[in-house]
Amino acid sequence: MPNFPPSRADALARLAAFLPRAGAHYANERNADRGPAARDNVSLLSPAVRHRLISEAEIAAAVLDRYAFSTSEKFIQEVCWRSYWKGWLELRPQVWADYQAALSVQIERIGDGPGVDRPFRKRWQAAVDGATGIACFDDWVEELRSTGYLHNHTRMWFASIWIFTLNLPWVLGADFFYRHLLDGDPASNTLSWRWVAGLQTRGKHYLARADNIQKYTANRYWPKGELNEDAAPLPPDELPAAGRIADLPPPKAGLRTALWLHEDDLCAESWPALAGLDVVAIGGDVTPAARSRLPVSEAVTGWTEAALADGLDRAGRHFGLPAVRITPSQRHRWLEDHRIEQLVTAYPTVGPVAETVAALERELAARGIALIRVRRAWDTAFWPHAGKGFFQLREKIRPLLAELGIP
Ligand SMILES: Cc1cc2nc3c(=O)[nH]c(=O)nc-3n(C[C@H](O)[C@H](O)[C@H](O)COP(=O)(O)OP(=O)(O)OC[C@H]3O[C@@H](n4cnc5c(N)ncnc54)[C@H](O)[C@@H]3O)c2cc1C
The missing domain is CATH 1.25.40 (Serine Threonine Protein Phosphatase 5, Tetratricopeptide repeat)
Structure with missing residues (x-):
């Protein structure tokens, strides 16, 4: 395993x-x-x-x-x-906002409120419980839930069966993956689901075929006659034009600086643009529950918290400073105690972490503390x-x- x-x-x-x-x-x-x-x-x-x-x-x-x-x-x-x-x-950050909006509509349909659609909720529940009767799909649900991982080809088959055979909305499938994958990532996950659906490359969708599954699973599965192998791609949606990657202001030397770790980059030892800074404190926090309005798996939460602990431990040893997890209620005190004037963090990519960092930036601005994002050369390139x-x-x-x- x-x-x-x-x-x-x-x-x-x-x-x-x-x-x-x-x-x-x-x-x-x-x-x-x-x-x-x-x-x-x-x-x-x-x-x-x-x-x-x-x-x-x-x-x-x-x-x-x-x-x-x-x-x-x-x-x-x-x-x-x-x-x-x-x-x-x-x-195109709007695509993330559109995904969130579409997901909210579908979550109403499976919820307990006035918008509930009970037959639909039952079909969704059977899928996420691994009780569809399609053996490979049901086993993959169990594997995802128990290991937090699926092979890439299996993710493609899974998403295709979800969309084209089970006729469930792709956004709920993407959400299910995101809540259970240890590697859950707003861009790779959302855009891969869109790609399978035929939304990302217009008119080109990915259809899971029984023979292909048999071949690449070493005969473990052969869902012959169980899959819709003729479905059309989903109707295209409006794609915003590509914007541009913004330049970032560098951190300033001469200010009392704290480094802030989050789950998008837990290797502060190799962040760019830190040379010459007066780093006096290291803190950080992760917010795995922000991945979804529905419950995020305990495996994802535990893994992300432990990864933060590893990141803080390494950063602390590298910079020779205490490095601690700081909850929102401890933040004010921590900033005051260290008389922080500037907080430097890794550039968070579009998704919940970017939203959390934007909220932190507003909170700090109200106290006259600058929040500076640093982006790795790889991403900039x-x-x-x-x-x-x-x-x-x-x-x-x-x-x-x-x-x-x-x-
Ligand atoms: C529907 C769907 C949802 C997905 N959701 C996620 C997700 O939430 N998070 C995530 O990290 N990946 C996602 N992927 C991409 C891919 O499936 C995983 O990155 C890959 O399976 C990871 O296994 P590995 O590290 O053994 O990959 P390897 O095959 O060993 O590849 C090496 C590395 O390349 C990158 N990589 C490989 N394939 C892809 C790919 N198709 N897209 C992007 N990066 C890739 C990963 O960083 C991976 O670690 C998704 C793919 C699909 C089809």
Whole structure:
């Protein structure tokens, strides 16, 4: 069974152990899901990289240290899918707001209020309980709930069955994933569900087919005759034009500065733009419950809190300062005690963490304390190329890696 210890040490060990398989083996084998006990064909790095216990740049550098680009291109490309989705959503934050609005409407339908639609709620409940009668789907629900992870190909089949066979709204499926995946990420999750539905690449949807499932699950499943293999894509929605990635003001030297960790980047030791700052305190908090109005799994909550503890511990040792979790009620006191004039945090990407940080910024502004976001060079390099399809970004991977000093 996959087990994901929430620490940078584990992420580094996991990467080192996977490196021998990150070349041709990954390119040939990555699509197979032979079950939770046989997962050596993929890296299982996503919970760590999503929370930046390890960074995309570190992964790319380690892989390219061992292989030629041509041998490891497939794996590097997959890592860059994460950057593509993040950049795409940064350029169109309205898509996240629209997803939230559509989700609220569907949550009313499954709730206890006047908007409840009981037959619909029953169908949704059967899906999230793994009681649809489609054996593969029901097993994947159990796997997701018990491990907090699903293989990429399985996520595609799952989303397709949810949308086109069970005829459930994609937003509720995305929400179910987001509440249970340890790597739950607003961009990768929401936009992958949109991609399966045919909303992301207009008119091109992903249809799960029984024969394909049989082939890539090593005959474990063959849902012949159980899936809708002829469905049309969902009707297109309005896509906002791509905006631009804003420049960020740098932190100021000479101010009493605190570092603030959150779940989008738990590796403060390698944040940019910290040289020369008067760092006097380190704090942080995570808000996994903000992922949804519906309950977020205990596994996600526990994992995220433990990952924060790991991030604080490392940051504390690196900067030689106490580093502690600060709850909202402790914040005022903590800022006062350390006479903080500036709070520096990692740039939070579109989603609940960005909303929490924006609220924190307003609270600090009222006290005359500046909140400064710092963005990693990797994101600054990749995101502007995410305005169109992945193909356009893919063409830029090599020059961007060179620009970032990754050979
Ligand atoms: C419907 C759906 C929902 C998804 N939701 C999420 C999510 O919430 N969070 C998340 O991190 N990923 C999500 N993914 C992407 C992908 O499934 C996971 O990142 C991948 O399965 C993680 O396993 P791994 O680390 O073993 O990947 P590997 O195959 O070893 O890939 C290496 C790394 O590349 C990145 N990567 C690989 N495939 C993708 C992809 N398709 N999109 C983006 N990044 C990728 C990840 O960082 C991963 O750790 C989703 C995919 C689908 C189809």
